Amino acid sequence: MSLRLDRASLRIGNRHLVRDVTVEALPARVTALIGPNGAGKSTALRLMAGLWTPTGGRASLDATDLSGFSRQLLARRISFVPQDTHVDVPFTVRELVTMGRHPHLGRFDDPGPADAAAVAAAMSRADVAHLAGRPVTELSGGERRRAVIARSLATGSNVILLDEPTANLDVDHVIETLTLLRELAEGGATIALALHDLNVVSRWADTVAVLQDGRVRATGPSAEVLDDDLVASVFGVRVERLTAGDGRPALVFHRRRAGTPTNNVTRNWDDSQRGNRRLSPAPTNTSSAGPRSARPTETSS
Amino acid sequence: MTDTERRPGVRGAAATGRAVTDTERRPGVRGAAATGRAVTDAERRPGVRGAAATGRAVTDAERRPGVRGAAATGRAVTDAERRPGVRGAARVGLPLLAVLLVAAAVAGIAVGSTGIAWGTVVRVLASRALPAGWIDLGEISEAEQVIVWLIRTPRVVVAALVGGALAVAGTQMQGLFRNPLAEPSVIGISQGAALGAVVTFVSGLAAAAVFWLPLFAFAGALAALATVYAVATRAGRTPIATLLLAGIALGSLSTAVATLLISLSVVNWQVANEVVFWLMGGLDNRTWTHVWMCLPPVALGAVAARWHTRDLDLLLLGEETAASLGVDVERVRRTMLATAAMLTGAAVAVSGVIGFVGLIVPHMLRLVLGPSHRTLLPAAMLGGALFVIVCDLLARTVHPPTEIRLGIITAACGAPFFLYLLRRQRGGMAAL
Numbered sequence: 100m101s102l103r104l105d106r107a108s109l110r111i112g113n114r115h116l117v118r119d120v121t122v123e124a125l126p127a128r129v130t131a132l133i134g135p136n137g138a139g140k141s142t143a144l145r146l147m148a149g150l151w152t153p154t155g156g157r158a159s160l161d162a163t164d165l166s167g168f169s170r171q172l173l174a175r176r177i178s179f180v181p182q183d184t185h186v187d188v189p190f191t192v193r194e195l196v197t198m199g200r201h202p203h204l205g206r207f208d209d210p211g212p213a214d215a216a217a218v219a220a221a222m223s224r225a226d227v228a229h230l231a232g233r234p235v236t237e238l239s240g241g242e243r244r245r246a247v248i249a250r251s252l253a254t255g256s257n258v259i260l261l262d263e264p265t266a267n268l269d270v271d272h273v274i275e276t277l278t279l280l281r282e283l284a285e286g287g288a289t290i291a292l293a294l295h296d297l298n299v300v301s302r303w304a305d306t307v308a309v310l311q312d313g314r315v316r317a318t319g320p321s322a323e324v325l326d327d328d329l330v331a332s333v334f335g336v337r338v339e340r341l342t343a344g345d346g347r348p349a350l351v352f353h354r355r356r357a358g359t360p361t362n363n364v365t366r367n368w369d370d371s372q373r374g375n376r377r378l379s380p381a382p383t384n385t386s387s388a389g390p391r392s393a394r395p396t397e398t399s400s
Numbered sequence: 401m402t403d404t405e406r407r408p409g410v411r412g413a414a415a416t417g418r419a420v421t422d423t424e425r426r427p428g429v430r431g432a433a434a435t436g437r438a439v440t441d442a443e444r445r446p447g448v449r450g451a452a453a454t455g456r457a458v459t460d461a462e463r464r465p466g467v468r469g470a471a472a473t474g475r476a477v478t479d480a481e482r483r484p485g486v487r488g489a490a491r492v493g494l495p496l497l498a499v500l501l502v503a504a505a506v507a508g509i510a511v512g513s514t515g516i517a518w519g520t521v522v523r524v525l526a527s528r529a530l531p532a533g534w535i536d537l538g539e540i541s542e543a544e545q546v547i548v549w550l551i552r553t554p555r556v557v558v559a560a561l562v563g564g565a566l567a568v569a570g571t572q573m574q575g576l577f578r579n580p581l582a583e584p585s586v587i588g589i590s591q592g593a594a595l596g597a598v599v600t601f602v603s604g605l606a607a608a609a610v611f612w613l614p615l616f617a618f619a620g621a622l623a624a625l626a627t628v629y630a631v632a633t634r635a636g637r638t639p640i641a642t643l644l645l646a647g648i649a650l651g652s653l654s655t656a657v658a659t660l661l662i663s664l665s666v667v668n669w670q671v672a673n674e675v676v677f678w679l680m681g682g683l684d685n686r687t688w689t690h691v692w693m694c695l696p697p698v699a700l701g702a703v704a705a706r707w708h709t710r711d712l713d714l715l716l717l718g719e720e721t722a723a724s725l726g727v728d729v730e731r732v733r734r735t736m737l738a739t740a741a742m743l744t745g746a747a748v749a750v751s752g753v754i755g756f757v758g759l760i761v762p763h764m765l766r767l768v769l770g771p772s773h774r775t776l777l778p779a780a781m782l783g784g785a786l787f788v789i790v791c792d793l794l795a796r797t798v799h800p801p802t803e804i805r806l807g808i809i810t811a812a813c814g815a816p817f818f819l820y821l822l823r824r825q826r827g828g829m830a831a832l
Contacts, residue, residue, distance in 0.1 A: 111808065145720075148724060150720060150724060170723065170726050170727065170728045171726040173726070174724065174725050174726030175726070178725075179720070179721075179724035181718070181720050181724075183718075184715075186717060187578075187716075188716045188717075188771045189770070189771060190713070190716075190770075190771055191770070193712075194770075194772055195717075198713060198714055198717070199723060200711050201714060201723065201726055201727070202725060202726035204710070206707050207706065207707070209774065210681060236508045252726075254725065288797070313596055340725060354702075
């Protein structure tokens with residue numbers, strides 16, 4: 100199933116959160132929406148999920164307008180994983196994942212054997228089967244994210260949208276999560292993510308849409324779209340392209356300050372210390388810790 | 401107007417005509433005096449036995465919510481921790497609650513100023529439930545039959561309906577506000593319902609037809625709930641401070657207006673006195689009319705609550721997640737506000753303001769059964785009924801012949817628990 104925004108806009112009051120955004124998420128592909136904070140990637144993702152209705156343009160699933168679906172029907176087709184997966188209530192993982200069956204159940208139905216089977220399959224797919232009986236409130240961030248992804252799999256939907264799926268995760272969990280998403284895409288699912296981490300995007304996404312100030316700046320295969328000039332102008336940084344051990348690019352970002360010769364300083368450091376450019380500790384911030392993830396981890400009793 | 405019609409509590413009953421005897425109004429001292437020989441006889445005859453029954457029932461009642469309850473809770477929690485997810489407690493919990501409820505109901509009918517043997521209670525009830533002639537009531541006196549069937553049974557049934565309604569309303573509000581301290585009387589909803597009820601009393605509507613009282617109580621509760629919700633909720637979350645403050649303000653305002661209405665319309669001192677007494681919350685002089693008055697909205701509310709069990713679970717995960725899983729958040733929220741208001745209104749209409757039931761019961765049950773509303777809601781219905789029956793039993797028997805107001809007993813249990821929750825609260829639903 101392919102999910103498409105066609106010149107979609109969302110205006111709240113006088114402010115356009117997104118304007119004329121055209122993006123398409125295709126089956127068996129990982130599509131990433133990237134851009135700085137406030138660029139409108141989360142908004143665009145919510146329009147695609149049908150959580151919000153565009154004030155202009157349209158959002159459609161296989162050419163059918165999303166407004167033509169009931170909430171329940173939409174929930175069977177498209178699932179959405181929010182950035183904040185924090186849960187304050189000690190539901191067990193199994194209970195949480197079973198909630199994914201909600202769109203398949205009638206008002207007075209209890210989940211039956213078919214639902215239990217779907218839940219078990221989703222839990223083992225997302226590698227949370229061993230946590231089935233644990234309260235969600237006791238899980239680590241990575242485990243909780245996987246549990247929420249399992250819930251989305253339990254809906255049986257073939258389109259999964261994720262808002263910042265790697266936020267707050269340790270690197271090993273980032274890799275686990277993204278590997279799972281890649282595998283799902285290879286199985287034919289349509290995956291779309293809002294991300295701010297350019298290295299993650301260039302490594303894991305097939306297609307990229309770069310948003311800036313609510314508009315699409317560029318869209319296409321990630322390898323082609325993410326050139327240094329575009330990144331430099333959208334994010335306001337200077338990009339240094341290194342080559343990782345597997346031969347793929349790794350980006351390092353440097354502050355770009357008008358009128359200061361930071362470039363030279365960095366260059367000198369680079370030239371003196373690094374003969375061949377390899378992925379290594381950079382003198383300035385790498386992209387791995389975006390400002391968005393600077394959120395204190397919440398704990399609950 | 402006869403004496404009966406002037407009492408707000410018994411007014412509805414008066415509509416059914418003379419079925420309400422003096423005995424029903426004052427089951428205690430006065431009733432005995434009014435019906436004369438029969439009751440005093442009944443009181444005298446089972447003298448020793450009755451006292452023994454009272455003693456036993458009270459200690460039972462005290463043990464159940466207190467020591468034993470705590471022990472059960474403690475054990476269940478550790479069980480849940482050891483075998484998490486199994487929620488074995490849930491499977492045992494509901495039948496256990498049902499059994500306790502039946503036991504408490506029989507105790508509630510048997511124990512009182514006139515002790516009645518358990519066997520007599522069961523036989524009188526059975527004679528009503530089964531076709532005429534199946535049960536031989538030969539040696540059971542007329543007075544005992546009246547006490548069991550016309551005085552105590554309706555009181556216990558009303559207690560069960562009120563308790564169930566308040567506990568379910570509390571559970572729903574906690575889910576709706578995503579806030580563990582939401583409870584009908586704490587956030588001013590019961591007071592809103594009471595204001596609606598007072599309007600019917602002072603305007604004479606309550607005397608005109610039975611349905612005005614619960615209808616106005618519902619309207620008052622709905623208005624209060626909608627106001628608190630609109631004032632205190634931002635982006636689907638209700639911070640504790642704003643919720644409580646909005647509730648306090650609204651509750652005080654409702655009570656003030658209700659008091660004003662009463663004082664402006666003092667036709668005679670008796671009416672005002674009775675209304676004020678009713679406001680304090682109690683179940684004295686409840687009749688079958690009160691049962692029929694609150695049964696339909698409570699039943700409807702219970703069905704509506706069941707209708708939304710999974711929606712409630714999902715809303716606890718946040719609006720966006722709920723919406724993405726197929727919940728029509730706005731519609732569900734409106735229906736649940738209406739359901740919670742209807743349940744609160746039905747309870748307040750027949751019992752006045754009884755506090756903390758919707759707080760204590762769901763929280764105790766959550767500790768044992770877990771947060772899933774599929775078991776929590778029916779458990780709250782049973783548990784609330786059990787709690788109020790037991791509290792009412794205490795209210796009647798702790799200090800005879802005076803009845804302590806039921807609202808005082810529930811507040812005595814509920815307020816410390818509320819403070820404990822408040823202290824433990826660290827934001828969000830963390831205490832759940």
